[in-house]
Amino acid sequence: MCSSDLLIATDSSTCNVTDTAYATVRVVPPMTMTAPSAVVCQGDSVQLNATSAGAISFAWTPNTGLSSSIISNPKSSPLTSTSYYITAKDSFCSVTDTVNVTVYKNQTKIIPGNAQICLGDSVKLTTDSSYVSYAWSTGTTNSSTEVKTTGPVYVITTDKHGCKGQDSVEVQAFTKVPLIERDTAICLTHSAQLYADSGNY
Numbered sequence: 001m002c003s004s005d006l007l008i009a010t011d012s013s014t015c016n017v018t019d020t021a022y023a024t025v026r027v028v029p030p031m032t033m034t035a036p037s038a039v040v041c042q043g044d045s046v047q048l049n050a051t052s053a054g055a056i057s058f059a060w061t062p063n064t065g066l067s068s069s070i071i072s073n074p075k076s077s078p079l080t081s082t083s084y085y086i087t088a089k090d091s092f093c094s095v096t097d098t099v100n101v102t103v104y105k106n107q108t109k110i111i112p113g114n115a116q117i118c119l120g121d122s123v124k125l126t127t128d129s130s131y132v133s134y135a136w137s138t139g140t141t142n143s144s145t146e147v148k149t150t151g152p153v154y155v156i157t158t159d160k161h162g163c164k165g166q167d168s169v170e171v172q173a174f175t176k177v178p179l180i181e182r183d184t185a186i187c188l189t190h191s192a193q194l195y196a197d198s199g200n201y
Contacts, residue, residue, distance in 0.1 A: 106165030
């Protein structure tokens with residue numbers, strides 16, 4: 001688009017001179033940008049995508065956990081939830097947006113953490129019942145499992161965000177100590193010493 005302006009100049013003696021100046025004015029539409037937020041499991045990465053028509057440069061801040069801070073689609077792997085600011089520029093204008101990356105952590109825990117049983121008995125191991133799926137080393141797919149053998153037992157869970165977690169315990173077994181009964185008789189007001197076989201009590 002072309003436009004004209006009338007230029008009037010005055011010197012100290014009040015002499016005027018006029019001229020007409022022509023300039024080409026470029027009307028640039030405002031920049032827009034699309035930069036959706038994202039979620040990621042702790043330890044994984046997620047692809048960020050900023051889209052802005054006509055942009056020739058991008059700048060992300062902070063650059064923590066980013067594969068690059070100067071491209072439109074870096075990979076993000078922050079340790080904690082982070083808000084990124086993305087600025088896109090063309091030859092004339094710039095636009096800034098915010099991208100929130102939410103980090104989820106699956107903190108699977110088996111209870112009890114120290115499992116001990118007597119030989120021939122069993123112990124019930126459990127974990128949080130809010131997970132979406134369970135895979136115990138015993139083959140169970142519920143939030144709890146019954147264990148009768150010794151050795152390591154582990155569980156892998158998946159939460160509602162798709163994040164996986166794992167925990168394990170060592171099941172220990174002890175031999176039952178036989179209790180040998182020996183009847184005895186005492187006189188009224190007297191006492192008697194009672195004994196139990198040695199063992200882990």
